[in-house]
Amino acid sequence: MSLMELPSMIPIVKNEFPADVIERAKHYINLLELPGTGAYTRSQGLCFVLEDVARFITARDNLCDPSVRSRDPHAYSLPDNIFLGDGSSCLIRRVLQLLINGPSSGIMIPVPQYPLYSATISLLGGSQIPYYLDESNNWSLDMNELEKAYFDASANDVSVKGLVVINPGNPTGQVLTQTNMENIIQFCKLKDLVLIADEVYQENIYDPVRKPFISFKKVKHLMGTPYQDVKLFSSNSASKGFVGECGRRAGYIEMDGIPDIARQEYIKLCSIELCPNTMGQILVGLMARPPVEGEESFKQYERERDEILNSLSVRANIIISRLRSLEGVTCTKPEGAMYVFPSLTIPARAIQKAEECNIPPDTLYCQELLEQTGICAVPGSGFKQVPGTHHLRMTFLPPKEKMLYILDNLLTQFHRRFMEKYS
Ligand SMILES: Cc1ncc(COP(=O)(O)O)c(C=O)c1O
Known part of the structure; x- marks a missing residue:
């Protein structure tokens, strides 16, 4: 990132950096096609970063198996469905902006919850629909509790639009099982809810054998054709994991099963704020495409x-x-x-x-x-x-x-x- 900020230094410091780092910096500078990192970019984000993120998600979810692909042409991640942002917070806020149209619009949120959701829903004038995580069962997500929260909201004339799931959880640290995730996806399909999967802690996993991270995107696609139309937004961030560069404000969100008209509206919301900061976008690219075996670093x-x-x-x-x-x-x-x-x-x-x-x-x-x-x-x-x-x-x-x-x-x-x- 420092080399990109001051490309004129590359010939002077090139022996101080591993060769692949110098190569990557030159490659990005070339692709940037801008006078420097101080220029605006596309509102959705730099194309070459979107491509790296799409490749990262496709490899992470390992959905390239021809049997999955033939059943489900959308199993691949596509750059067009990915948006970069100044952290995941602003990308999630825009999803809530799309969904909320006054107090009759309800969003289901876990309790204990992360304040981004409650605060943004309040700010947008929507209704929070809390569902409680089960502390006695390692903060797991109980489907009866989801049903109850949904039922209570509907009885109060709130039209439930979306369901937020934070996996792994903040502040509770639980990791959902695949069965639990399948039930959640079925619930969203049945109730026609947009699933907002906050997956910013996906790299921070402490019992990977018993409780690995599996993305909602993967589970949804493994569930096959009937679930293709479930509307999913899933977010990730350079603030967490082992990168931990939270002050740089860098994240992405992926849309899956989202109708094009909603995608177009989302682009409009992004373009109000012109573009994500350029160096944050580069950081997302570095996170999505780390050094590989055989490279010097x-x-x-x-x-x-x-x-x-x-x-x-x-x-x-x-x-x-x-x-x-x-x-x-x-x-x-x-x-x-x-x-x-x-x-x-x-x-x-x-x-x-x-x-x-x-x-x-x-x-x-x-x-x-x-x-x-x-x-x-x-x-x-x-x-x-x-x-x-x-x-x-x-x-x-x-x-x-x-x-x-x-x-x-x-x-x-x-x-x-x-x-x-x-x-
Ligand atoms: C669950 C969760 N989602 C989203 C965020 C926002 O992260 P950022 O905007 O830095 O990507 C955080 C930050 O702590 C978080 O804990």
Whole structure:
């Protein structure tokens, strides 16, 4: 990316970079056909990046098997159905813009939920239709709960337009099984709902044998012709995974089964904001087409990728074991994403104090935690949760040594003091 920002440096620094990196930079500069990275691009995104993303999705889903292809000509991913954006957030917001036309338009969202959905639905004047994930069953998605939420909304004259599924989940870290996903796709078909699959944590998987990531696109196409017309948007981002470059604002969304008229409207929404930032688009290209075996930078890429993912897995285990040792705390092990969402039993006197301060009890816990230790955790109430339950969300992103110090000293002692103070 630095070479693309200053191509005149390439001849000077070319011995400092692996040969394939120099080649890729030159290749992109050539394809860019622009005076530099400061120019506007197409609203949908640079064609060569869209092509790389399409190839990445096709390879990821491994749907090239001739038996699948002959049954389903759409199994391949096509560049035309992919849109690049300044992170996945703006791409998802535009889907909600397409679907919401006032308070009678309802969107089903998981609870605990990621605030992008609740906030955007509110901003667009639509109706949130919460469905609760099942904490007692590793935050799985229960079809009866979906049916119930849909039924309640319809009984209140809300026309349900879309269903959001976050897989792997934020803040809950669950990974859906293929059977669960098939049921969700059937549900969308039956109720004619647009499925919004938020798959930004697809690379962050901690039990790949038992709980691998499978994309909704793949499951839908494996279900065959009757499900081809299920309308699916699926998003991915350079903010997560092992790339983790969230400040660069880079992501993509793929449409599948979306009628052309809706696709045209989506293009109009993209063109209002002219184009995604050019370097973010390049980053998506690099994410979708990493170095391959035989290229000079491959070994370094492979090493860094594996180190980051393994280290996240180790840190997930550390945080779980420490949290579970605290009085009144239970915590499911994350199967994916980057968070833990422990449940807290908050003493009655703390609940009373929170009421006096007019804040939720888990906010009181997080405020005192921040003030006394500097640890910043997000109260579960910010993600919504089953009434009467209390949670907090923490990430396991800090380096291992720092995390061990924070957990073993600061958090453990704070928790003990908090429980004593209010018991
Ligand atoms: C579930 C989920 N979806 C979407 C996003 C937005 O990511 P970005 O806009 O950085 O791609 C996030 C960010 O944390 C997230 O957790």
